[in-house]
Amino acid sequence: MRPFKRLKQRRKARAFKLLLTPVFERFKSDKQLESRGYRPLQMTFDDQLKALIFYHLEEFSSGSELLQALEQNDFAKECVAPPKGIKKSAFFEAINNRGLEQLSEVFGHLVKQAGKVLPAEYAHLGNLVSIDGSLIDAVLSMEWADYRSGSKKAKAHVGFDINRGIPRKIYLSDGKEGERPFVDKIIDKGETGVMDRGYQSHDHFDKWQAAEKFFVCRIRENTIKIVIRENAVNPDSIIFYDRIVMLGTKGVNQTEKELRLVGYRVDGKDYWIATNRYDLTAEQVAEVYKLRWNIETFFGWWKRHLKVYHLIARSKYGLMVQLLGGLITYLLLAIYCREQHNEPVSITRVRELRNQIANEAAEELEQKRMRTQQKSHKNKLLKKKRRHAKT
Template identity: 65%
Template sequence: MPYTIDPFCKQQKIPTFHELFSPVQNIFHSVPPLESKGNRPLQMNFEQQLKALIYYHLEEHSSGRDLLQELQEDDFARTEIAPPDGIKKSSFFEAINHRGIEQLLFIFTKLQADATKVLPKEYEHLGELVSIDGSFIDAVLSMHWADYRKGAKKAKAHLGFNLNHSIPSKIYLTDGKGDERPFVNKILSPGQTGIMDRYYQCHKDFDLWQTEGKHFVCRIKENTNKSVIKTNPLKPGSIVFYDALVLLGTPQVNQTEKPVRLIGYWIDAKEYWVATDRHDLTAEDIASLYKLRWNIEIFFGWWKRHLKVYHLIARSQHGLMVQILAGLITYLLLAIYCHNNFKEKVSIKRVRELRIKINNEARNLNFSPFGNYNFKEHAKNYDHAKT
């Protein structure tokens, strides 16, 4: 005889999953309401949609069909994640492709702010640091909006990564041809220092950022023209071979109006040239700051590989943004969980432990003849229900 879930068992939550989810639960009271856009009532409310997407990333599912099968057949997913009456394929994909962006953005923004209060600040002496970069997402030819080049479709995620707390901070989505540089102004706030690769070199932006009080550490091309205003002394034996206040670019063409500090240094016999407006740090500190830029590359790689964020559930731009936001929310929840329980950053080891713990708790609750089940409490609830 197949196992069936007693309705009173549903009240016994899987504690580890709900511990992971609890930072979001605390935000729900202020989330904008999710409303049906037609005459039919919602078959999946926002909490159920978010839980399903978190479960998708946490369990490394590779397709929407895979997730739907678990929501229908797995006891834990069916009772704790899916809507009480289940969810049909058409209703699920309609929800992903047409609803939830406003609510997910609200959750992501609030959760990111809450995480910065909980997680330790690793580079406090260097200020508020944000690495900025873009990442391609392979698309299929039917995704006409994801323009890239003939015979290939790609989307692009533009991300700000909070280096002090090792968490994502802001996200934007465009087609694959989308220019990355305009998103710096949207990602970076006054007082923060943006750390960027050579692609973001733009002398007009260097002037604009200084005017707006937004700091930057940006690698530039080695052959960039520079007009020296003042040189700074160098430390003997340092990797730094150049430190000066300069104007970048060609006069009357693309020269900066405001001077910038230019640092040149060697790493493994390779030259790096970095422009910045940070005059409060040593040249060696600037070199160290630029090295931190690679943390966003590490994040992109880990996020794609272990949370399957770029295994597409939807083909629309709306649906892809929903999936990416849910993946970022999942990562924030993992960051809070790993800090609270282990005082560590997110790692695949801790994520695997979390998955195993959730599965073990679900197995004990649903399949064990005894487990943690309180028979006396069940009998009392059963008698009460009959009356």
């Protein structure tokens, strides 16, 4: 990434520049965005990235609202928009056709940066990655986003680093796409995928074990269980079941490899958790599954406060650009809140940042107005002095 140019030396850009520092001052990309024709780009990748971050940071609900701000908002015109502005057609053409490779690279860089800055809260439980899919309401013109008759939805498949509270991988599909195949893409060897009942698959359980990937997955209560051996259970614990089993019906869908099954009860509700984590206590297995909820909290916060699912793109390419822009914004906020306040991301700190950006912009405008007045007054005095000199 090239360093800030217009933002440099600008007092009103202090907060915004500080937010973007992990990208613009700590990262250099080898993938340059180039024009596909003979005319130069109206919007460089840096401009595109800043626009996407500004869109999510300010909670805009449409691309038109963002474009209006880039044209009329003094801060956005000076520090976000391209130097010569951007036309509506050029903006949407860029979002739907350019920048995906570069955004993916920035996202990967920020995941690593956040890993260095954010503490591993549950390190004693291993590298935990919660996996879930989130449906995105689409419009009927988005033919690629099949869901059901008369309804269009896309689905984001996200891997969430539970230890650091950040998204680390994302894939996009139509709404009907199954979720289990994405586990192999999201989980690396030695990591533990934490999943809900929708990911239960005895065939996949065997494949993950063969690939030396761990899992903690809730299963349906009526799943057939063939007990191989039992583990001791503390009668005073929430755990009522801890056994090594084979799951499913022999000759139909039974697992080929044995695994561990933990049952626990909370508020009168039973949970059945299949896992190949034999190093954890049964209580820790229950704790790990409970932490799966963190990805749901993330999805809710991401949608509510960054307006990620307010579409500014209709193509699959463009929607992925928008989603990566939202993830990048979240990661930048996570790094900013930790480095500046030693806190996790919160809407309180985000609002504080927005206000700081607005206040700095207003301060700069006032200083600019005063400089203009002083210059005008100085010119008047100079003209008056010249007239007197002539007489």
